[in-house]
Amino acid sequence: MTVTAARGGQGQPAVGQPLLEISHVAKSFPGVRALDDVSFTLRHGEVLTLAGENGAGKSTLLGILGGSLSPDEGSVTVDGVRRDEFSPRRALAEGVMIAHQEPAIVPQLTVEQNLLLGKTATERRAAAAAVDGALADVAAMGFPLDRRQRLTRMSPAQRHALTIAKAFAFGAKVVALDEPTTSMLEHNVEAVLDRVRHLAAERGIGVIFVSHKMPEVMAVSDRVVVLRDGRVGYESPIAQTSTDEIVRRMVGRELLSFRRQHPVSSHAPVVFTATGVTRPDSPVSNDLSVRAGEVVGIAGLVGSGRTEFLRALVHADPGCGGRLTLDGEVVRIGSPNGSRDAGIAFIPEDRKKQGLALQMPAYANIALTAAPDLVGSGPFTSPRRQIAVSEEVGRSLALKPANVRLKARQYSGGNQQKLVIAKWLRRGSRVFLFDEPTKGVDVGGKAEIYGLIDQLAAAGNAVVVVSSDLPEIISLSDRVLVMRNGRFISEHVGDDINEHSLVASAMGIAKGTA
Amino acid sequence: MTSDTAAGRPPRHFHVNLQALGIFIAAAAIFAIFGVLNSNFLTLGNLRDVAVSACVNALIGIGLTFVIITGGIDLSVGSIASFTGIVTANMMVNQGVSPVPALIAGLVLGFLAGVVNGLLITVLKLPPFIATLGTMSVYQGLAYVVTSGTPVYNVPQPFVLMLNSYIGGVPIVVVVVIVVALLAWLLLRRTVFGQNVIATGGSEETAWLSGVRVSRVKILVYGLSGTLAALAGLVVVARISAAQSEAGSPYLLTAIAAAVIGGANLMGGEGRIAGTLVGALILGALTNGLTLLNVPSFYEQIVTGLVVLIAVAIDQGSRGWPSLRGRRNQAEAAQLTPGVDGTTTDRPAEPAVGSRASE
Incomplete structure (x- = not known):
């Protein structure tokens, strides 16, 4: 593939002919079958939206398309040639370009250097026209850039626009845009989508568009494919469907059979309140109150600020504010150390990096919160005692393997999560903040963790669960708050806790849109 | 899952012991x-010489072991040893301070110098390498300033006897x-502080979110490193009077x-006091043994360098198997050999939405 061929010189491929064929693709990770027999076809000049909830398999599919993952089963065929090797190099050679949500740019380099990044010297000499074209595209999107400008001082929107233009610039046949407009203002979005449509039609490029913003989906695409639980759940020309229908197809699945054994009683007192919770990186302030025995779920899209809200509650980042009360008493904390001593437990999202020190034995991890039961009261501590108490805690959680001398890295995902929870069980914590408690945990492990959350609530504690897994939120929560753009925008109780209502709220397409 | 870990455990323990x-x-x-x-x-006499020659490296190395376990590095230890040594000697020789108070003052000075490193790293958020590269130069400069670069001779005999004599x-x-x-x-290994040191190096974010006061841990660790460097500096002073x-x-x-x-991992989280002691002994033995064999001293540096490289390579190699296994765990479950890491439980037939929930 030569670079000069990229711009218009290729002869007009017939618009509407099959370009990319995804055929029976399956992919598993430990604990999750991310893709399960996915097939669809992308045609020349077509813009196809790939829709689906978080975890439906979109990222995995883009990974396979871009060559960074290889499928367990199935095939990818580009322009009639079946791909026999999965590598990013191979995908690029086929003309498959992925513009990721996080712009793949080097800020210290100039616009032109970024466009040419990864090209060989020969390719660079032939690339002048492609660079000019990309600059024209960026300008058409509403971001006139100088090719000698460094990206250090450019806004995220400018970086995104450049990434999109680059994806189209060098002999692209298939371009996948992953949430390309998250950082952009409305009038820019329109210009960007116009340009994308124009490029697709002009050069017969097939575009895969991934977005949570339904109005954009309706505006830009020809067709929509909905992924659900790793399968194609729905496929339709955009003219023959509606926003409501797409959302319904994204979430419509069999309900989870887990039911709380101990829902909160209607006259339980408030245990935990947080008012005016702020972060240094956002002007928004949020309030939260949780009753004894209540599980409050926090739903929202990835990036909506749920994790940041929990981190603000325990002052995990400097400069967070807010007034907290526990059992009616004001608690003053300035760091996780203070929140730990006040009785607030935080079980973070990334257990390998934030929840555990993987190279330490399980018992030392459990002792890390310095519960007096485990470490004693003085400066000295006895591993023997830590092991004995940890084994006891482990038994109550059905920890497998039960030998707490093993290093934390030797446990499976679900049992690692139990270790993270175990850290807080002997601290006398009254508030439990869970962030994605069952991410990457297999089915059996999930059930156990749900049971544990239920028990913690039943013991009169206040429990908050952030999760992107809607069935999880729905089956665990007494009450659900939906966060959008860093702010709680709706509260759901009773029958209003259902997938359609929560997704609609999270995407801002229902009443109460922020 | 029980069966696989039961199978995986014994080799792991074996491996740790080997390491x-x-x-x-x-x-x-x-x-x-x-x-x-x-x-x-x-001979007994020569082995004693080896042990004595290893002492300075052992003292500084023990302090560094703590620093390295937190994932940091302290490049200023040599300068702190020089600085505190000359300040202490100067106090005794030129200001008439008696040996014991001078020794204590030297150790306190070393501690403070280390605390400054710790503050630069935690409060100003400087990378440890940069912070201690800077103070390495500053403390060395201060060591010159104390006596305008001239050595201090005739250190009092009681001080020399304290750190450079024999009992039986x-x-x-x-x-x-x-x-x-x-x-x-x-x-x-037996205090909460020590566990916090290891946790800070293993995963600083985990330690922080668990309520460990990470900054305080680091400041104290650099203080300890400075103190032991100072003690080493005083040993050097006593040795040459x-x-x-x-x-x-x-x-x-x-x-x-x-x-x-001795097995300290510059990535943090791992290190052993006994290992560092043996490491210092090996270096002492190399110097001593090569001298006895009349090998020119230039070669000694080559051999020392090679020993470091070989030791770390062996250490990495022995780590290689489990870390490879860990990486594979995260990768495709489909490619795992049967019986390793519970493939059956890890591959649910249905997507993991928790449908098989409790009764």
Whole structure:
């Protein structure tokens, strides 16, 4: 593939002919079958939206398309040639370009250097026209850039626009845009989508568009494919469907059979309140109150600020504010150390990096919160005692393997999560903040963790669960708050806790849109 | 899942023991080789010399082991040794301070110098390498300033006797190192502080979110490193009965080498006091043995460098298997060999939405 061929010189491929064929693709990770027999076809000049909830398999599919993952089963065929090797190099050679949500740019380099990044010297000499074209595209999107400008001082929107233009610039046949407009203002979005449509039609490029913003989906695409639980759940020309229908197809699945054994009683007192919770990186302030025995779920899209809200509650980042009360008493904390001593437990999202020190034995991890039961009261501590108490805690959680001398890295995902929870069980914590408690945990492990959350609530504690897994939120929560753009925008109780209502709220397409 | 971990456990324990034992075996081999090559090497008197010569590296290396476990590095230890050595000697010789108060003052000065490192790293958020690269130069400069670069001679005899004499044939300094090592081991393995040090190096974010006061841990660790560097500096002063402005600088790289040979992982989270002691002994044995064999001293540096490289390569190699396995766990479950890591439980037939929930 030569670079000069990229711009218009290729002869007009017939618009509407099959370009990319995804055929029976399956992919598993430990604990999750991310893709399960996915097939669809992308045609020349077509813009196809790939829709689906978080975890439906979109990222995995883009990974396979871009060559960074290889499928367990199935095939990818580009322009009639079946791909026999999965590598990013191979995908690029086929003309498959992925513009990721996080712009793949080097800020210290100039616009032109970024466009040419990864090209060989020969390719660079032939690339002048492609660079000019990309600059024209960026300008058409509403971001006139100088090719000698460094990206250090450019806004995220400018970086995104450049990434999109680059994806189209060098002999692209298939371009996948992953949430390309998250950082952009409305009038820019329109210009960007116009340009994308124009490029697709002009050069017969097939575009895969991934977005949570339904109005954009309706505006830009020809067709929509909905992924659900790793399968194609729905496929339709955009003219023959509606926003409501797409959302319904994204979430419509069999309900989870887990039911709380101990829902909160209607006259339980408030245990935990947080008012005016702020972060240094956002002007928004949020309030939260949780009753004894209540599980409050926090739903929202990835990036909506749920994790940041929990981190603000325990002052995990400097400069967070807010007034907290526990059992009616004001608690003053300035760091996780203070929140730990006040009785607030935080079980973070990334257990390998934030929840555990993987190279330490399980018992030392459990002792890390310095519960007096485990470490004693003085400066000295006895591993023997830590092991004995940890084994006891482990038994109550059905920890497998039960030998707490093993290093934390030797446990499976679900049992690692139990270790993270175990850290807080002997601290006398009254508030439990869970962030994605069952991410990457297999089915059996999930059930156990749900049971544990239920028990913690039943013991009169206040429990908050952030999760992107809607069935999880729905089956665990007494009450659900939906966060959008860093702010709680709706509260759901009773029958209003259902997938359609929560997704609609999270995407801002229902009443109460922020 | 039970079956697979039951199968996976015994080799793991075996492996840990091998890793800890490896350094002792290597040390024994080096001693044996020199013993064969030169009959004087394994005499009691010579072994005592080896032990004494290892002491300075051992002291600095123990402090560095703590720093390295937190994932940091302290490049200023040599300068702190020089600085505190010349300040203490100057106090005794030119200001008439008696040895014990001077010694205590020297140790406090070393502690403070280390605390400054810790504050630069935690409050100003400087990377440890940069922070201590800067203070390495500052403390070295201060060491020159104290006496305008001139050495301090005629250090009082009582001070020399304190750190450079023998009780019943046993060098006092060796006893000091053994006591320091025991205390350091207790601190690392039997106190909450020690566990926090290891956790901070293993995953700082985890430690922080668990309520560990990470900054305080680091400041104290650099303070400890400064204190032990100061003690090492005083040992050097006692050994030559004089203080020079640059006396400590040769020990920076060798002390790091001792810790690394002993298994300290510069990525943090791992390190052993006993390992560092043996590392220092190996370096001492190399210097001593090569001198006995009349090998020109230039070659000694080459051999020392090679030993460091070999030791770390072996350590990485012994780590290689489990880390490969860990990486594979995260990758495709489909490619796991049966029986490893519970493929059956990890591959639910249905997507994991928790449909098989509790009754």
